[in-house]
Amino acid sequence: MRFVIAAAALALLSSHHQLGISTAAGTRAYAASGDVSPVLENATAQNKPIKTKSATGDYLRPTCVGHLSVDHPRLRGKPSDDRTEAEQVHVTLGGPNEVVVVFVTADYRAESVVRYGSKEGELTSSATGTRRTYTQRFCPETFQRAPVMPGSYKVVPSREDTMRLQNTSEWLPPESAAYAKVMTETDLAPFCWPYTNENSYYESPTIHTVTLTDLLPSTTYFYACGSTPTRTFSFKTPPPVGPEVPLRVGIWADVGQSNVSLLNADSLMAYKADVNLLAGDVSYADGTPWRWDTWSSAMEPLLAENLQLYCPGNHDMASGAEHGLSYIARFPSPWQSSGSSSPLWYSIDIGPMHLISLAGTYSPIFPGSAQYEWLMDDIAGVNRALTPWLVLMWHTPFYNSNSHHQLEAEPMRGAIEERLVRAGVNLVISGHVHSYERSHPVRNFTLDECGPMHVVVGDGGNYEGPALPWHDEQPEWSAFREASYGTARLEIQSSTKAVFKWTRQACVRRKSGMFNVWSHENDATYYVPQGGGGGDGDAGPCATEDDNSETRHVTVDEVLIRQHPARCRGEHRSTAAAVETSK
Incomplete structure (x- = not known):
């Protein structure tokens, strides 16, 4: 199926922190002179600092060039002449014992129905849902403007076609308020397309949202979407x-739709987590709305068969005047079942984990605001006997030693950090900074074993590339940092122990003569994946120009997280994270 979008009528530092990682020279390296295991001082009545080491990976990942061309087979979707065919299929968690299935169709009249069952080939249950479309104005950011404009999957409009779309002088009289004469690139609208031009608006495909209820835990379900399905997913x-239930969580953020985005998605697909968390900045559409369609098509192999939860980022809420319109319409959240007043913040119990997802700095969060007051109520209601692990997710990090986005979330940190420490938060997941960084347990920029561990995972593959430089002197609270791309995993093993891993995606090769989304010529050089598989068990060796790693897919940072000692326990029975190397 090829959706007609707007003017379709015109037809992407080897870690020395992990013990024994191989470097390009084939040596065995260890973290900065000594044992990398943090050592906690004896607990006393006062909060004592943690004696530990910090490390910066010396691996430098080559950047990717930008969005993949819409002609890339993963971005095109499944060709079909049937306008009722379900596309961009994805699943997310709803309320207790619920899974929400989302799919789109080209035909607004297509039926919002999902047939499902716990036996393959026996889809004996069905559920119906809702359908909607939305309209969004084209407001492409500077780096996405003229060369990357709306068009069908098959044809990418040229600059000339873009100019024709804005040149209303071809069909309107000079007296019209919508009259615009666009003869050269300099005549194009500098940001949002003129509101008076009917070509300035994108209409989404029909989005179907269907909730499957009364599902059994740890059960595989097979399902098919629409009235005449041709594909079955699971x-x-x-x-x-429950407190002692093992749980596997995949973690990524700042994904976009580059060559590395797809590599990271395939890595999570191989990992087969119980749920994946995407900590904001989903598609990097940035005011080019049909890029939400290409992202959803590219990620369908992952999203259709692996449960995913999200929080919004600046590229979902602000860049390109997005205002969260596409994000909210396409990615439902369990906000109503958690007593929230907005789909931008919610909470949910998953195994031994209570997850709280926030809009963070992209909605007011100070005493008296809806987000703040809901957060205070939700934290107060957490049953740590049932869900001993308390994990929070929002986009803008509190702790970041990169030169990018420094102290951007300081007002939010000032408003809620002490409350989070008292509540015994174990882990805070953020993105935004396009590199990986993990903190030691920290509170107010000071090592504190009662504080949570913070991780920044804004390395999902976005077209803006790895964020550099780091601050020359690594702060004491920063445990490990690397300017690279990858994904993370949280493996909760019991009520008192979990393992956190970050895995670099490496080993790429330079490939010239590729389609350039900026110039529309085959003059681009991309770093494309090289090697096999991509799962935890596949570290296929490869040689990579301008890439100093030997393995394609390698766990670089791995730590053991334990619940805090008894003295940290405040209003809950178990509290935040103490960290030590798990190897």
Whole structure:
């Protein structure tokens, strides 16, 4: 199926922190002179600092060039002449024992129905849902403007076609308020397309949202979307809520739709987590709305069979005047079942984890605001006997030693950090900075074993590339940092122990003569994946120009997280994270 969008009528530092990682020279390296295991001082009545080491990976990942061309086979979707065919299929968690299935069709009249069952080939249950479309004005950011404009999957409009779309003088009289004469690139609208031009608006495909209820935990369900489905997918529900239930969580953020975005998606697909968390900045559409369609098509192999939860980022809420319109319409959240007043913040119990997802700095969060007051209520209601692991996710990090986005979330940190420490938050997941960084347990920029561990995972593959430089002197609270791309995993093993891993995606090769989304010529050089597989068990050796790693897919940072000692326990029975190397 090829959706007609707007003017379709015109037809992407080897870690020395992990013990024994191989470098390009084939040596065995260890973190900065000594044992990398943090050592906690004896607990006393006062909060004592943590004696530990910090490390910066010396691996430098070559940047990717930009969005993949819409002609890339993963971005095109499944060709079909049937306008009722379900596309861009993805699944997310709803309320307790619920999974929400989302798919789109070209035909607004297509039926919003999902047939499903726990046996392959026996889809004996069905559920119906809602359908909607939305309209969004084209407001492409500077780096996405003239060369990357709306068009069908098959044809990418040229600059000339873009000019024709804005040149209303071809069909309107000079007296019209919508009259515009666009003869050269300099005549194009500098940001948002003129509101008076009917070509300035994108209409989404029909988005169908269907909730499957009364599902059993840890059960594989097969499902098919629409009235005349040609494809069957499957997903596995999370384990039951309980303190000793093992849980596997995939983590990424700042994804976009580059060559590395796809590599990271394939890595998570091979990992087969119980749920994946995407900490903001989903598609990097940035005011070019049909890029939400290409992202959803590219990620369908992952999203249709692996449960995913999200929080919004600046590229979902602000860049390109997005205002969260596409994000909210396409990625439902369990906000109503968690007593929230907005789909931008919510909470949910998954196995032994209580997850709180926030809009963070992209909605007011100070005493008296809806987001703040809901957060205070939700934290107060967490049953740590049932869900001993308290994990929070929002986009803008509190702790970041990169030169990018420094102290951007300081007002939010000032408003809620002490409350989070008292509540015993174990882990805070953020993105935004396009590199990986993990903190030691920290509170107010000081090592504190009662504080949570913060991780920045804004390395999902976005077209803006790895964020550099780091601050020359690594702060004491920063445990490990690397300017690269990858994904993370949280493996909760019991009520008192979890393992956090970050895995670099490496080993690429330079390939010239590729389609350039900026110039529309085959003059681009991309770094494309090289090697096999991509799962945890596949570290296929490869040689990569301008890439100093030997393995394609390698766990670089791995730590053991334990619940805090008894003295940290405040209003909950178990609290935040103490960290030590797990190897």
